[in-house]
Amino acid sequence: MPSSMTSKTYGPGWPGPRFLRPARQRRALLEMTGQLADLIRLRMPLGDGISAMALDAPDRKLRSLLFVLSLDLKNGLTLHEAMARRPNFFPASYVDTVRVGEETGRLGTILERLENSLLQTGRFQDELAGHLFYLKAILFSVLLVGTTAILLLSSQFREIFSSFGAALPLTTQWVMRIHQPLSMAPTWLVLPGVLLFALLLTWLERTVPLLSVQRNRLSRIVWQVLLHLPWVGPLYRARDLTHAAQQLETLVWAKLPLDKALDDVAAGDVSPAMSAALNRLGKAVRQGLSFDAALGREKTRMFPQTFRGLVQLGDQAGALSESLGQLAQIYRCETLNRAYMLVNVGAPLGVCCVGAYVFLICRSFYGVVFALSSLVTP
Numbered sequence: 001m002p003s004s005m006t007s008k009t010y011g012p013g014w015p016g017p018r019f020l021r022p023a024r025q026r027r028a029l030l031e032m033t034g035q036l037a038d039l040i041r042l043r044m045p046l047g048d049g050i051s052a053m054a055l056d057a058p059d060r061k062l063r064s065l066l067f068v069l070s071l072d073l074k075n076g077l078t079l080h081e082a083m084a085r086r087p088n089f090f091p092a093s094y095v096d097t098v099r100v101g102e103e104t105g106r107l108g109t110i111l112e113r114l115e116n117s118l119l120q121t122g123r124f125q126d127e128l129a130g131h132l133f134y135l136k137a138i139l140f141s142v143l144l145v146g147t148t149a150i151l152l153l154s155s156q157f158r159e160i161f162s163s164f165g166a167a168l169p170l171t172t173q174w175v176m177r178i179h180q181p182l183s184m185a186p187t188w189l190v191l192p193g194v195l196l197f198a199l200l201l202t203w204l205e206r207t208v209p210l211l212s213v214q215r216n217r218l219s220r221i222v223w224q225v226l227l228h229l230p231w232v233g234p235l236y237r238a239r240d241l242t243h244a245a246q247q248l249e250t251l252v253w254a255k256l257p258l259d260k261a262l263d264d265v266a267a268g269d270v271s272p273a274m275s276a277a278l279n280r281l282g283k284a285v286r287q288g289l290s291f292d293a294a295l296g297r298e299k300t301r302m303f304p305q306t307f308r309g310l311v312q313l314g315d316q317a318g319a320l321s322e323s324l325g326q327l328a329q330i331y332r333c334e335t336l337n338r339a340y341m342l343v344n345v346g347a348p349l350g351v352c353c354v355g356a357y358v359f360l361i362c363r364s365f366y367g368v369v370f371a372l373s374s375l376v377t378p
Helices: 022-041 046-056 060-074 079-084 092-104 107-163 170-178 187-213 217-228 232-253 258-266 272-286 291-297 305-317 320-375
Strands: none
Touching: 022 046, 022 060, 022 107, 046 060, 060 079, 079 092, 092 107, 092 232, 092 258, 107 232, 107 320, 217 232, 217 272, 232 258, 232 272, 232 320, 258 272, 272 291, 291 305, 305 320
């Protein structure tokens, strides 16, 4: 093991690596889960097998994590105990599922189930992001070209009109007033500035999912706004139901106690409102209520009638895991359909707004060109 791995940075208190992009962390967790399932299938010692995995890992963060896990296993810890020390990387639901697999002797089967669940979640997230990429590309490109054009050409027209002692047309003055904050910067900074603004928006878009696992005031405010926006709110509520049903399916199938499963999902990638609702359900189940009865006491709109109906059928038939799997599929399709509808409606609206913006810029430029003739007296 490299000497850097023996420092206190990677000691027992190290919480694991942090990834700036949730998708990258999800892919790393998926890759590790598949390799661990292969080790169990081949009956290799986990400590030595994970050390070999670390040598071949292409990512530095993942390589460091694997080395630390192998060291913990060689020091006598179980796999779930070593994972529980790294909450930055391993969700609580993942650790508890591995724990049940170790306790019941079904670790290989459970890891294969986790791999399939992570694969479905990754495909769902990638498809959801793909629906929104087209709209963002149009808006960014047109705003970039339009803003750059108005800033570069308006100063030239202003000098021409000033030389004749005249003022620019009203439309041009209004467009320039809108872009006045940007016009105070040097011209050579305009293009990098707009690009930085686009990168900032992209960063914020990637940061919002990270707020799902945070329970601070900023997270609650952001999600409160998102869940009340038209079109966007139902999309994120369906996304929450997809994540909750998907994770609960795996945890219930692994025979984890339902109250503990609800608590684990509440600590995962769901909004604060859904997290609070799941915590209330977990508390009610611990008090002796069935899942169906606990849902019946929930007065919020987080769980629609479809969710409650299928849970009731699964609970009564002893097939709760299968019902949750069907719910995950239903709400996964609903989320993607809502995203598709949002793009289908939002793209034309966005194009109309962009068209109005372009028309305004063209009208201001052509107004200047047409007004040039009035400056020249015969």
